[in-house]
Amino acid sequence: MHISLVGVLGERMAARLRVRLYSALIHQDMAFFDISKSSELVARVATDVQEFKHTFKQCVTQGLRAMTEVTGSVLHLLHLSPSLTLALGISMPALYLIGTFYGAYLRRLSRHAKEVESTSMGTAGEGLGNVRTVKAYAAEDREVELFQAAAERAAKTNTKLAFHIGLFRGVTSTSIGSMILIVLYYGGAQVAMGHMEPGELMSYLMATQAAQRSLASLGVLVGQYIKAKAAAQRVFEFIHRTPLIPTRGGQTLPSLRGEIEFSKVAFAYPARADQVVLNNFNLAVPAGTVVALCGSSGSGKTTVVSLLERFYDPRFGKVLLDGVNIRDLDPTWLREQIGYIAQQPALFSSSIRENIRYGRPDATDEEVEEAAKLANAHEFISHFPSGYETVVGERGTALSGGQRQRIAIAAAILKNPRVLILDEATSALDNQSERLVQEALDRLMKGRTVLVIAHRLTTIQNADLIVLMGKPQGKILEMGTHAQLMARRGAYYKLHHVGADI
Numbered sequence: 001m002h003i004s005l006v007g008v009l010g011e012r013m014a015a016r017l018r019v020r021l022y023s024a025l026i027h028q029d030m031a032f033f034d035i036s037k038s039s040e041l042v043a044r045v046a047t048d049v050q051e052f053k054h055t056f057k058q059c060v061t062q063g064l065r066a067m068t069e070v071t072g073s074v075l076h077l078l079h080l081s082p083s084l085t086l087a088l089g090i091s092m093p094a095l096y097l098i099g100t101f102y103g104a105y106l107r108r109l110s111r112h113a114k115e116v117e118s119t120s121m122g123t124a125g126e127g128l129g130n131v132r133t134v135k136a137y138a139a140e141d142r143e144v145e146l147f148q149a150a151a152e153r154a155a156k157t158n159t160k161l162a163f164h165i166g167l168f169r170g171v172t173s174t175s176i177g178s179m180i181l182i183v184l185y186y187g188g189a190q191v192a193m194g195h196m197e198p199g200e201l202m203s204y205l206m207a208t209q210a211a212q213r214s215l216a217s218l219g220v221l222v223g224q225y226i227k228a229k230a231a232a233q234r235v236f237e238f239i240h241r242t243p244l245i246p247t248r249g250g251q252t253l254p255s256l257r258g259e260i261e262f263s264k265v266a267f268a269y270p271a272r273a274d275q276v277v278l279n280n281f282n283l284a285v286p287a288g289t290v291v292a293l294c295g296s297s298g299s300g301k302t303t304v305v306s307l308l309e310r311f312y313d314p315r316f317g318k319v320l321l322d323g324v325n326i327r328d329l330d331p332t333w334l335r336e337q338i339g340y341i342a343q344q345p346a347l348f349s350s351s352i353r354e355n356i357r358y359g360r361p362d363a364t365d366e367e368v369e370e371a372a373k374l375a376n377a378h379e380f381i382s383h384f385p386s387g388y389e390t391v392v393g394e395r396g397t398a399l400s401g402g403q404r405q406r407i408a409i410a411a412a413i414l415k416n417p418r419v420l421i422l423d424e425a426t427s428a429l430d431n432q433s434e435r436l437v438q439e440a441l442d443r444l445m446k447g448r449t450v451l452v453i454a455h456r457l458t459t460i461q462n463a464d465l466i467v468l469m470g471k472p473q474g475k476i477l478e479m480g481t482h483a484q485l486m487a488r489r490g491a492y493y494k495l496h497h498v499g500a501d502i
């Protein structure tokens with residue numbers, strides 16, 4: 001009965017802990033994810049909590065019994081002969097010292113073992129997650145070798161840990177075993193002096209053995225506890241980590257025009273603090289205009305839009321929305337005002353309907369379909385046998401690049417943000433698909449402030465303002481309309497006429 005009760009309790013505790021951990025992780029800032037592997041984080045949610053649960057159950061079911069037994073037998077020993085029991089007590093400090101120092105070493109070792117183990121899980125997760133690339137390079141065997149090396153490292157560390165836990169138990173049992181010697185020595189002396197009957201010594205010895213057994217099982221549990229404590233420490237380290245940028249808190253604006261300004265912004269990614277990506281970056285985007293960010297790879301275009309979404313905070317300077325520093329705005333509210341269409345939109349493994357509804361969870365079915373029509377997606381969706389219920393994403397029907405984009409556009413139409421960030425796909429779609437996507441985008445962009453990371457010539461030419469970014473990094477090389485920039489005959493002009501590298 002108590003085992004079932006503890007089982008239920010353990011499972012509930014583990015489930016709550018998993019949710020708390022997942023929630024703490026997903027609320028972290030982007031800088032955190034720059035330095036953490038997602039597959040390693042998943043391993044933590046799975047294995048660390050598992051270990052914690054397992055030990056909790058063991059400690060409750062067996063620990064309580066062992067503790068009661070130890071207390072009972074010590075009381076019994078005290079009752080039989082207080083002086084002998086006190087003499088026995090001198091071996092306790094030794095046990096305590098071993099427990100403290102060796103225990104601390106074991107905890108460090110166990111933590112290290114956990115880290116190595118999740119790295120090996122991470123390696124497997126990465127291989128499976130990038131299976132397309134792995135297969136395209138026929139690199140399956142290479143990946144297996146990588147995993148094997150990681151798994152062997154994990155096995156080695158775990159073996160070392162198991163060895164030391166064994167040794168720890170051995171040392172504690174030997175010290176416990178020395179109890180008999182102490183009893184025999186002192187007890188013998190007491191019998192010789194006539195303070196104790198031989199029969200009394202005999203029953204005392206028997207009681208010592210019972211105490212020994214319960215102490216030994218407590219020792220086993222302590223080993224287990226040390227392992228679980230390392231796991232719990234890792235879990236709570238994350239649960240208690242405060243993100244640099246919170247998800248909530250700050251002001252919201254009653255209405256939004258959608259005017260954006262970057263003022264003297266300097267920025268370096270926290271993960272690579274010595275590489276300045278933006279330096280004294282200034283850009284004003286009037287509400288309702290389209291600004292094309294262009295420039296060579298690595299010139300900082302994505303960084304500009306990440307700062308607008310407040311995935312990171314600038315080191316110096318500020319980003320303003322309708323004249324308000326976005327640091328003062330509620331990040332969730334801010335992100336609700338911004339729509340984002342990625343180069344290769346990622347879909348969740350759920351129905352097309354749910355994927356579109358990700359833009360606004362309370363949208364009705366009619367609104368979802370209306371958005372899909374505006375996004376030129378309704379037709380291809382209707383051709384699927386299950387229509388809007390077709391499951392897409394990781395384990396669902398595969399969609400073409402253009403279809404994915406149109407689903408993302410439909411989600412953005414539903415969201416209806418004032419500001420739109422568009423990361424144009426670099427790979428060209430076929431003409432028909434391209435036309436459908438472009439038409440949908442034109443509808444979506446109408447009446448919004450749009451920041452587009454532009455790769456297509458037509459997007460660039462039609463933009464209200466072209467921002468040409470380039471080397472040295474973080475600098476705007478040129479800024480203006482297509483006509484103005486062509487007339488300048490500078491870097492932009494060269495890009496068009498000579499195809500020069502900027």
Ligand SMILES: Nc1ncnc2c1ncn2[C@@H]1O[C@H](COP(=O)(O)OP(=O)(O)OP(=O)(O)O)[C@@H](O)[C@H]1O
Nearest residue numbers: 034269271272277296297298299300301302303304
């Ligand atoms: N998460 C990150 N952590 C550290 N450095 C980064 C990170 N993302 C980008 N960088 C670095 O910042 C610089 C600017 O990158 P960014 O992605 O903004 O360029 P981009 O102009 O968008 O390039 P592309 O056109 O290739 O996407 C690059 O040198 C890049 O290596």
